[in-house]
Amino acid sequence: MIERIIHACIRFRVLVVLLSVLLAAIGWAAWKATPLDAIPDLSDTQVIVKTTFPGQSPQVVQDQVTYPLTTRLLAVPGSTAVRGYSFFGDSYIYVTFKEG
Structure with missing residues (x-):
């Protein structure tokens, strides 16, 4: 051969x-x-979940949107930290994952 x-x-x-x-x-x-980055990205791998609940107070958004999503996102494999923030009509949830 x-x-x-x-x-x-x-x-x-x-x-x-x-x-x-x-x-x-x-x-x-x-x-x-191939792109070359002089300063490599050293930040954590992160996903931001943005939700809207128009016309609702931060407490209602926290109780009905942010808290339920945050508790469910804690179970995502590889997540190291989950932080949620509620505002008037909006909610932001930051999910940080371990490297690799």
């Missing part, structure tokens, strides 16, 4: 060289297109 591959590469050496150069050019282009 390997012997046939070697003989085919020798027989079609121009094609092998052209494919090698093409592969090297594609690799070089991919390397140049």
Whole structure:
């Protein structure tokens, strides 16, 4: 099997060289297109859940939206912290996940 591959590469050496150069050019282009960040993102992996409950006070939003969602999001696999904030008609829940 390997012997046939070697003989085919020798027989079609121009094609092998052209494919090698093409592969090297594609690799070089991919390397140049890869973004480089001088300052890496060191923040935690985080998801922000925004909900709206128009016209409701922060206490109603807390009792009917924020608290139930926060308690359910605590059970999400990999979550390390869940914080909820209630405002007039809006609620924000921040879920932080462990790295990896």
